[in-house]
Amino acid sequence: MATIVAFHAHPDDEVLLTGGTLARAAADGHRVVIVVATDTMSPASDESGGSVPDRLAELRASAEILGVHRVEHLGYADSGHGPVLYPDPPGRQRFARAGAEEAAGRLAALLREERADVLFTYDARGGYGHRDHVKVHEVGRRAAELAGVGRVFEATFPREVIVRLVRVIRLLRIPFRYDAEALDTAYSPRCAITHSFDVRGFARQKQAALAAHRSQVAGTGRVAPVLRLLVRLPVPVFALLLGREWFADASPGRGSR
Numbered sequence: 178m179a180t181i182v183a184f185h186a187h188p189d190d191e192v193l194l195t196g197g198t199l200a201r202a203a204a205d206g207h208r209v210v211i212v213v214a215t216d217t218m219s220p221a222s223d224e225s226g227g228s229v230p231d232r233l234a235e236l237r238a239s240a241e242i243l244g245v246h247r248v249e250h251l252g253y254a255d256s257g258h259g260p261v262l263y264p265d266p267p268g269r270q271r272f273a274r275a276g277a278e279e280a281a282g283r284l285a286a287l288l289r290e291e292r293a294d295v296l297f298t299y300d301a302r303g304g305y306g307h308r309d310h311v312k313v314h315e316v317g318r319r320a321a322e323l324a325g326v327g328r329v330f331e332a333t334f335p336r337e338v339i340v341r342l343v344r345v346i347r348l349l350r351i352p353f354r355y356d357a358e359a360l361d362t363a364y365s366p367r368c369a370i371t372h373s374f375d376v377r378g379f380a381r382q383k384q385a386a387l388a389a390h391r392s393q394v395a396g397t398g399r400v401a402p403v404l405r406l407l408v409r410l411p412v413p414v415f416a417l418l419l420g421r422e423w424f425a426d427a428s429p430g431r432g433s434r
């Protein structure tokens with residue numbers, strides 16, 4: 178049995194990109210570990226002064242539903258997605274500002290401790306381009322090198338699927354602000370994807386794991402209306418939309434990407 182470590186930027190990323198695959202791996206008897214780089218919701222939430230939701234508790238609830246064995250946090254703060262990179266919150270560094278070598282060292286220590294066989298990370302675009310996701314790609318790749326992990330897979334979506342999903346969202350008149358230009362270069366083209374997993378059998382778990390991120394679903398964030406719709410869908414419809422997950426094999430020795 179293998180040990181799989183899934184490295185993610187923020188709590189909730191583990192569900193949409195890899196939730197079904199992690200649930201399937203755990204059900205097959207593999208050891209599954211989630212490492213998240215950041216915890217807080219956004220730079221804005223640091224300054225709200227109000228109650229900041231416990232994103233790590235939500236992540237742990239999601240992980241439990243997926244059958245994940247261990248959850249770790251690298252200790253960085255969310256860098257936010259937008260033109261401004263806010264100052265660091267007290268006592269912590271935003272992930273985008275972290276030294277890549279230092280962050281990779283922290284992740285590599287966990288990979289060694291777990292004797293990880295497989296590392297999941299992100300594509301070079303960082304999916305939709307969030308600076309923390311780009312950093313996950315950079316740090317993940319270096320950590321795999323440092324720890325000598327043989328198999329590295331970059332979780333992604335086929336760009337063509339994203340474009341289709343956005344069309345559906347618009348058709349349903351769900352309020353969703355997005356940058357049409359960014360969409361053209363987001364995630365990976367189909368030709369870059371090496372693995373596509375059918376996870377429809379784990380759709381119920383994936384949907385429940387998504388719902389466990391209560392603050393995101395109930396929140397006022399950009400994607401909250403979409404999340405609210407997803408968690409309310411009948412399971413077969415959810416499975417139709419999110420019953421497949423995609424990876425690009427970026428294992429060392431496959432040539433530089």
Ligand SMILES: [Zn+2]
Pocket residue numbers: 186187190307310
């Ligand atoms: Zn994220």
